[in-house]
Amino acid sequence: MNTYSKSLSTDTDARTRESPGFPATSLLVGPALLVVVVLFGGGLALGLIQSLTQLPTTGIDSLTFEHFANVLSDPDFLNSLMLTLYISATSTAIAAALSIILALVLVSLLEKYRLVHFIFQIPLTVPHLVIAVAVVFMLSPTGFFSRLAIKFGLIGSSAAFPLLINDRWGVGIILAYVWKEIPFITLMILSVLRHTGVELLEVGRTLKAGPWQRFRYIILPTISPSLGAACLIVFAYTFGAFEIPFILGQTYPMMLPVWAYKNYSDVDLLARPEGIATGIIIAGVIIVAIVLSQTLIQAARRRGTVL
Amino acid sequence: MRSLKRNIISTAVITTVALPFTILIIWSFSNRWFYPELWPRQWGLRAWNYVFGTAGYQIIGALVQSMLVALATALISVAIGIPAGRALGLYDFRGKDLISVILTLPVIVPPLCVAMGLHFWFIKMGLASTFSGVVLVHLTFCLPYSVFVLWGVFSNYNPDYEEQARSLGATSWKVVARVMLPLTFPGIMVAALFSFLLSWSQYLSTLIIGGGKITTLPVLLFALMGSGDRPVAAAVSIVFVVPAFVALLFSARYLGGKSIAGIR
Numbered sequence: 001m002n003t004y005s006k007s008l009s010t011d012t013d014a015r016t017r018e019s020p021g022f023p024a025t026s027l028l029v030g031p032a033l034l035v036v037v038v039l040f041g042g043g044l045a046l047g048l049i050q051s052l053t054q055l056p057t058t059g060i061d062s063l064t065f066e067h068f069a070n071v072l073s074d075p076d077f078l079n080s081l082m083l084t085l086y087i088s089a090t091s092t093a094i095a096a097a098l099s100i101i102l103a104l105v106l107v108s109l110l111e112k113y114r115l116v117h118f119i120f121q122i123p124l125t126v127p128h129l130v131i132a133v134a135v136v137f138m139l140s141p142t143g144f145f146s147r148l149a150i151k152f153g154l155i156g157s158s159a160a161f162p163l164l165i166n167d168r169w170g171v172g173i174i175l176a177y178v179w180k181e182i183p184f185i186t187l188m189i190l191s192v193l194r195h196t197g198v199e200l201l202e203v204g205r206t207l208k209a210g211p212w213q214r215f216r217y218i219i220l221p222t223i224s225p226s227l228g229a230a231c232l233i234v235f236a237y238t239f240g241a242f243e244i245p246f247i248l249g250q251t252y253p254m255m256l257p258v259w260a261y262k263n264y265s266d267v268d269l270l271a272r273p274e275g276i277a278t279g280i281i282i283a284g285v286i287i288v289a290i291v292l293s294q295t296l297i298q299a300a301r302r303r304g305t306v307l
Numbered sequence: 308m309r310s311l312k313r314n315i316i317s318t319a320v321i322t323t324v325a326l327p328f329t330i331l332i333i334w335s336f337s338n339r340w341f342y343p344e345l346w347p348r349q350w351g352l353r354a355w356n357y358v359f360g361t362a363g364y365q366i367i368g369a370l371v372q373s374m375l376v377a378l379a380t381a382l383i384s385v386a387i388g389i390p391a392g393r394a395l396g397l398y399d400f401r402g403k404d405l406i407s408v409i410l411t412l413p414v415i416v417p418p419l420c421v422a423m424g425l426h427f428w429f430i431k432m433g434l435a436s437t438f439s440g441v442v443l444v445h446l447t448f449c450l451p452y453s454v455f456v457l458w459g460v461f462s463n464y465n466p467d468y469e470e471q472a473r474s475l476g477a478t479s480w481k482v483v484a485r486v487m488l489p490l491t492f493p494g495i496m497v498a499a500l501f502s503f504l505l506s507w508s509q510y511l512s513t514l515i516i517g518g519g520k521i522t523t524l525p526v527l528l529f530a531l532m533g534s535g536d537r538p539v540a541a542a543v544s545i546v547f548v549v550p551a552f553v554a555l556l557f558s559a560r561y562l563g564g565k566s567i568a569g570i571r
Binding site: 019020022024025027028029031032033035036037039040042043044045046047048050102105108118119121122123125126127128129130131133134135137138142144146147148150151157158179232233236237239240241242243247257260261264275276279280282283286287290 | 312316320321326327330387388394400406409410411414416417422425443446447448451504507525528532547555
């Protein structure tokens with residue numbers, strides 16, 4: 001993930017050359033674009049068509065908003081949406097706050113950067129499914145922490161252990177996401193801090209800026225573009241991912257992706273277009289979030305506001 | 308004082324990263340472990356015997372299936388990604404911003420939405436429940452990812468060496484094989500490894516398009532979680548995570564040391 005951020009930061013100051021002409025560049029970029037447009041664009045378009053037609057088998061002959069109307073008027077949808085927004089926003093916020101603290105501590109450990117970098121790659125590499133399984137083993141009423149609590153005499157039986165997985169507040173889901181996403185956000189912030197932050201902080205110190213002033217006027221403006229981009233990616237991911245809420249979530253209300261798949265795989269084939277419609281709504285929310293944040297950032301830049 | 312704070316933070320970080328794996332490893336080697344004992348009552352290889360013995364055929368089959376899907380996805384991502392990354396990294400042309408947006412969307416929009424849309428179409432084309440169908444759906448997010456990595460690689464690449472090779476009489480194929488690929492090799496490996504990892508950990512899109520016929524490791528692990536056999540689920544989780552770690556160690560080699568020049 002960090003190379004992705006690096007590539008984003010380096011392509012602006014790259015030594016780009018004159019294009020060898022439209023035919024040559026389109027021959028180079030064309031295949032990749034074609035695959036993405038056909039498979040990704042096609043997938044979304046076909047999903048949209050299926051969620052707008054009467055039955056997936058009859059074709060486009062009867063255009064209808066019925067499936068979307070059914071989804072949007074379903075009280076389960078609203079509950080799922082609220083739960084999903086709450087879990088995504090909370091895990092992103094907690095992960096971002098802890099990442100800022102970690103990055104600030106780690107930036108002074110520059111000589112050990114490669115070790116830190118390596119340790120942080122571990123959670124990035126672990127599939128979400130594996131961390132979900134591990135969280136069950138740790139946080140379930142008969143899990144590791146419950147055993148620890150009994151050992152130290154904090155609780156008498158497993159029934160006294162607070163419900164942390166398949167629970168109402170999504171604690172297990174949030175913890176799994178926070179564990180998984182902190183390294184990503186931290187590495188995104190660190191790569192900026194390492195390049196520009198250290199010198200600016202020196203300047204701030206010689207100008208006698210206090211710790212809060214240094215944070216507010218030097219660190220925050222330096223890291224905010226990467227931090228914002230990282231948070232957006234994490235939010236979008238947690239909003240649309242399936243594995244962790246499927247294993248760690250409760251049966252009602254479900255997070256949106258789980259609810260979408262449940263409808264999609266329902267034996268009742270009429271529920272299928274509603275599952276697809278929910279998927280389209282998820283994609284829509286994420287695309288709107290991307291466009292909105294980009295517009296806000298650009299508007300702020302134009303006004304000259306330091307974010 | 309400062310070093311104390313650092314030590315506390317390093318210990319906390321390492322513990323937090325290591326704890327889930329430690330617990331999975333202990334569970335996989337426990338034969339009997341009753342609540343509320345903090346330690347297994349009886350250690351043993353029952354789960355591992357099951358994974359590589361009783362259910363070995365099924366689990367090794369899933370491992371091979373996962374490996375083949377991820378390798379095919381990585382190979383195609385890099386093969387199509389190299390020319391695109393080269394054009395985007397080296398040249399300035401109109402529409403680059405638009406291309407960047409088009410490539411960003413599949414990285415961020417969850418594969419669930421795309422897989423559900425593609426499924427019906429794939430059934431009609433005979434691609435559902437096939438190996439190629441699963442690879443195609445993985446490509447929707449692996450390919451853009453590898454293009455971004457290779458875009459970064461080629462924006463730090465100096466094509467003047469190609470000019471020199473050409474002036475010494477090298478053919479186009481020779482320039483690619485003897486100059487461009489060796490110079491960008493570390494970056495290409497990183498792009499391939501990232502695609503591999505993304506495909507490796509994919510569950511839902513494989514299940515939707517593969518329809519249960521293409522049983523990769525995560526598909527099998529989900530089925531096992533339902534059975535409630537904790538030691539076996541832990542052992543399969545470890546089998547699932549180890550190839551990812553091997554890939555990480557491999558990429559650390561390419562990311563570190565001298566070769567870092569390729570990706571900066």
